[in-house]
Each structure stands twice: as structure tokens, then as C-alpha cells.
Amino acid sequence: MLTSNYTFSGAEEFSYNLKNLGRATIIGETTGGGAHPVATRIFPNLLVLARVSYGRAINPITGTNWEGVGVKPHIEVAASEAFDVAYIEALKKLKEKAGEEGRAFTLQWAIDGLEAKLHPITVEPEKLTSCVGVYGPRVITFENGLLYYQREERPKMVLTPMAEDLFMVGDIEYFRIRIVRDNDGRAIALDGMYDNGNIDNSLRSDGK
Incomplete structure (x- = not known):
């Protein structure tokens, strides 16, 4: 209950x-x-209005x-965050009862996305720009302080960091991308990750 x-008044009594x-x-x-x-x-003669408790x-x-x-x-949080926090708590309860591994993975995926929304992280611009490049049909660009993802001729979508090299893609809930780096920290590949556990x-x- 939020x-x-x-x-x-009455809404409080229901909650209480x-x-x-x-x-x-x-x-x-x-x-x-x-x-x-x-x-x-x-009391018109006194120019007084009183509100008196009677129960x-x-x-x-x-x-x-x-x-x-x-x-x-x-669970005390700002009202603006209450829905997402409640949603996370509900997903956690469902995950506890999830029998199959795939179901638990999907629920954790949703939890991670909501947590990232509630607690956004900041990644240094140098780290973000190091992701810029062409990865087969996928292109990552850096514009006005933000990373963008585009596949072929499809629209560009903002990348929102969940970790230094893990990003949510626009408003797509079932897809994320992860940057793969070599031992020197150079971005060498891009993993497309899906909420069913598949990765391409x-x-x-x-050539950079």
C-alpha cells in the first residue's frame, strides 16, 4: 500500500x-x-470560525x-519513489517463490532495471567516450554528454548506465548492452543482452 x-483521514484509517x-x-x-x-x-458576532473535534x-x-x-x-521512501520501491518488493517476493531458473532470471532482470532507475549512477565522460565505436551493425556515439545506441537505420536511443559498462537502451525493457574490454581496457566488442538470458x-x- 502506498x-x-x-x-x-479515512485513507489513513484504512492504512492503519x-x-x-x-x-x-x-x-x-x-x-x-x-x-x-x-x-x-x-460565531458571527465574534468573527470566529472554530473546528472542534467531537470523536x-x-x-x-x-x-x-x-x-x-x-x-x-x-518502508519509508519519498512518495515519488513509492511505486517503484513497492514494485521491487513485489518482484523480490515472486523471485523467492520462482521455481525455475529462467523465471528467477527474468524477475532479477526487472529488479535490476528498477533499482537502476531509482539509484542512477554517474560514469566519467572519459569512460563513456571509450565506448564509442562501430560494432558490426551497431553504432555507439557520444553527443552532448550522453551515449547513444543505434542499430542500422533504426532510431538512436539513449544509453543509461547501470554500471560502468552495462547500459539500459532507451525505454526498451527486455534489452540491454554490455561493453566487452580487453586487458588494456579497450572496448573490443558489444554484447546484446536479453531478459530471457540470451546474448548476441x-x-x-x-579498426580502432
Whole structure:
């Protein structure tokens, strides 16, 4: 279940109850902290408007509620990251129960992609430019601080680093590339990697 500091009132009660029943994992931010219903009273002669609490929710498990403190999540992250973190946690649970090796590989592939999105890394420009070259039908270029991948006449796609020599390709989820280097650190080949475990190799062909 995802929460933010804007989660309030009835949505908080739902989160609070499921958390204390052990029926949900809460991911996100601590909620707003509004457990007591209020009524509005207007005193026109005094030019005063008052909001007065007239009730109090009591959870039978905790004997209290979330007024003023909110519902604290099991996994505390920014609301903007909560969906991806929840997705990762769900994939990890599925991986624990995955019987076949291929299924576990595919799930780990998805986890790695989401982790890279949540925690982007920075690769030194010199390392990036060393990847530039022609690898058979595949070409890697460096433009305006970014690496691009292109195969034949297809559109160029930005390469997002997951590690120094491992990259996500545009918005393609099932395909990544890995740069292969010799003992001197020179890029000599490119591996096309797929989420089913297959790999195809393209040797560097520009003579550099």
C-alpha cells in the first residue's frame, strides 16, 4: 500500500487498520495524522470560525490511533519513489517463490532495471567516450554528454548506465548492452543482452 504525507483521514484509517492487522506492507511517507472527526462552528458576532473535534477513533489492537503522528510506513521512501520501491518488493517476493531458473532470471532482470532507475549512477565522460565505436551493425556515439545506441537505420536511443559498462537502451525493457574490454581496457566488442538470458555478440569493426 502506498502512502504520502497527503494521505489523510479515512485513507489513513484504512492504512492503519491493515498495517496493524498484518495484512499490508505500507510503503511511502508517514501520513498526515488526522484521526479525529471535527465539526465546524461559526460565531458571527465574534468573527470566529472554530473546528472542534467531537470523536476519537480507537483501534482494538493498539488501543489508540494515528492522530497527530500519522501512519508510519514499513518502508519509508519519498512518495515519488513509492511505486517503484513497492514494485521491487513485489518482484523480490515472486523471485523467492520462482521455481525455475529462467523465471528467477527474468524477475532479477526487472529488479535490476528498477533499482537502476531509482539509484542512477554517474560514469566519467572519459569512460563513456571509450565506448564509442562501430560494432558490426551497431553504432555507439557520444553527443552532448550522453551515449547513444543505434542499430542500422533504426532510431538512436539513449544509453543509461547501470554500471560502468552495462547500459539500459532507451525505454526498451527486455534489452540491454554490455561493453566487452580487453586487458588494456579497450572496448573490443558489444554484447546484446536479453531478459530471457540470451546474448548476441558484435565485435568492434571500425579498426580502432
